[in-house]
Amino acid sequence: MEKINESRLEWNEYDHGETAFRRKELASAVDADDLGCSLYELPAGMRSWPYHYHTANEEALYVLSGEGLLRSESGEEPLTAGDFVTLPANENGGHRIVNDGEGALRYLMISTMNEPDITVYPEMGKFGLFVGSPPGGRDERSLEGYYRLDDDVDYWEQTERGGN
Template sequence: MKKVNESAIDWKAYEREETMFRRKELSSAVDADDLGCSLYELPPGRRSWPYHYHTANEEAIYVLAGDGQLRTEEGLEPLTAGDFVTLPADESGGHRLVNDGEETLRYLAISTMNEPDVTIYPEMEKFGVFVGSPPGGRDERSFHGYYNIDDETSYWDE
């Protein structure tokens, strides 16, 4: 067993356009192999990672404090402290958190850590490929990259 208190972990800040949040990688701090868990703080008026879904990793969100919305393929779903949401490893698990409340939205994001994984970003018309370490993984990857969904190439060069 390994144990860590979140107060011993530094925040990592992410900011780009409407995306802005802080993250503490709890599972990394205890060298977890098959389970990912991060603590997030999403300020009012901001959004989390761009809308996406994984093809190999199931995720879950547990709201600790604050109110917000979960953007899904069906629209916006309200979130409040105590809510637990599962996000399957397919298109139905598409998600993005939105803090439309007046307080910081604090939540845990939990996931399996399977690789390889392909992560689809429908609104960005991109996908990411992760081999050797899953998204959010701690190990060096043997292959990874982001690609446009519409890019097409033949198997054989013509």
């Protein structure tokens, strides 16, 4: 068993325009292998990660305090303290957290830590590929990157055959 109090962890801060939040990686702090868990604090008027879904990792959201919106595949749902939401590992699990309240929105994001994983960002027209360590994992990856969804190529390259 590993234990840590979140007050001993420093916040990691992310700021990319309307996407701005603080995060404490709880599961990483206790070297969890198969379970991810992070504490998020989302300031008023801000949004979390861009809208996305995972193909190999189920996620869950538990709201600790504050109010906001969950943008999902089926629309927007209000979030308040005590709400628990499951996000399956497919397009039905698409999500983005929005703080439309007046104070900070604090919540836990919990996930399985399966790899390989493909994370799809439909509104951005891209996907992320993670092999060797899942999204949020800290181990070295043998393959990772972000690619455009519409960059489809044939399995076999077409070559011209010259005759002799």
